[in-house]
Amino acid sequence: MNSRCASINKILPFSCVDGPGSRLALFLQGCNLRCKTCHNPYTISLCNGCGECVAGCPEQALRLVDGHVLWDETRCAQCDTCLQNCPSQASPMARTLSVDAVIGEIERAAPFIEGITVSGGEATTQLPFLLALFAAIKSHPALRHLTCLVDSNGELSEAGWEKLLPVMDGAMLDLKAWDAERHQFLTGRSNTRILHSIRLLAARKKLAEVRLLLIPSQSDxxxxxxxxxxxxxxxxxxxxxxxxxxxxxxxxxxxEWRSANKEDVEALAHALQAHGISEIVLPALYL
Structure with missing residues (x-):
């Protein structure tokens, strides 16, 4: 039995966009970057129990009890009013789940998936849970065939990666900008540690993918x-x-920033190819 817990925003039993093949995707709550382009800003912070979201819930699915916001899933209409009203960019719908509870979810999905991907937020901000979860999967007779991937911003220290490397099969890392100051502007932090993480994982054959987010007029x-x-x-x-x-x-x-179109992406892809980068993955669709 493993009672190690984490704050979890969402579990997708089946995903085909969070790594190779069919995967269960686990999104942890909390992130140590503040990206201006974050598509899930409500995963950035942990709920501090301020209660600002409670009164505005149209379904009365939220209660403030002893300084904690309690969420009633049976009443919730998933209207996201609480996310819009939260001053700290947190979700009151995040659940605290143990490794054993997540293993139960994975067991139900196992016949239909090839692996699991832990994302966020930022998965490595809850490193002890991540270590315990991957170790439990690797020792589980019915689950040990599943690959364990991390979708990370790369801010984990080298000591942290050394703990994680033995139990994970790979990591997908984002490089939001090349210049450190530009990265600071876009994310709130320099990319020094991220570049080191990318090099480290590549050297250890655990770097599954590097991701470049193309933002017209902002990317460098x-x-x-x-x-x-x-x-x-x-x-x-x-x-x-x-x-x-x-x-x-x-x-x-x-x-207010312009979305990237096919022409923007192809221009970067052609430039990379001209400089010797051959294995480039392009977006499946453009919004």
Whole structure:
């Protein structure tokens, strides 16, 4: 039995966009970046029990009890009014679940999936839970065939990755900008640790994918194409996925930024190919 718990925003029993093949996707609550382009801003913070969301719930699915917001799933209409009213960008609908409870969810989905992906928020902000979950899967007779992937922003320390490497099959990391100051502007932090994480995982053959988020007029990939391409080539045969920015779910100034179209993405893809990057994954659709 493993009672290690985590704050979990959502569990998707089946996903075909969170890694290769069919996967169960587990979204943890909480993130250590503040990306202007975040499509799930309500996963950034943990609920602090302020109760600002309670009175505005049209279904009366929320209650404030002893400083904690309690969510009644049976009354909830999934209207997201609470998310819009939260001053700290948190979700009162996040659940605290144990490793054993999540294993139960995975067991029900196991006949239909090839693996699980833990995302967020940022999965590695709840590292002890992540370690315990992956270890439980690897030791489970009916689940050990499933691959365990992490969708991460790369902010985990090297010591943290060293703990995670033995129990995970791979990680997909985002590189939101090449220049450290541009990355700071877009995410609230420099990319120094992220670049180190990418190099470390590639060297240990655990880097499943590098993701570039293309934001017209904001991304600096083309501006630094020589340095960026040299960095990517040095990683070895790692797929590079170009994601096209769109406005869905964003807030603040990013709502005024132009969405990336097919021509924007192809221009970056052609530049990378011209600089020796061959394995490039393009968006399946553009919003």
């Amino acid at each position: 990939y083309l501006e630094h194409i020589d340095a960026l391409s040299a960095f990517l080539r040095a990683l070895g045969p790692v797929p590079v996925r170009i994601n096209a920015f769109h406005h869905h779910g964003t807030y603040g100034e990013a709502r």
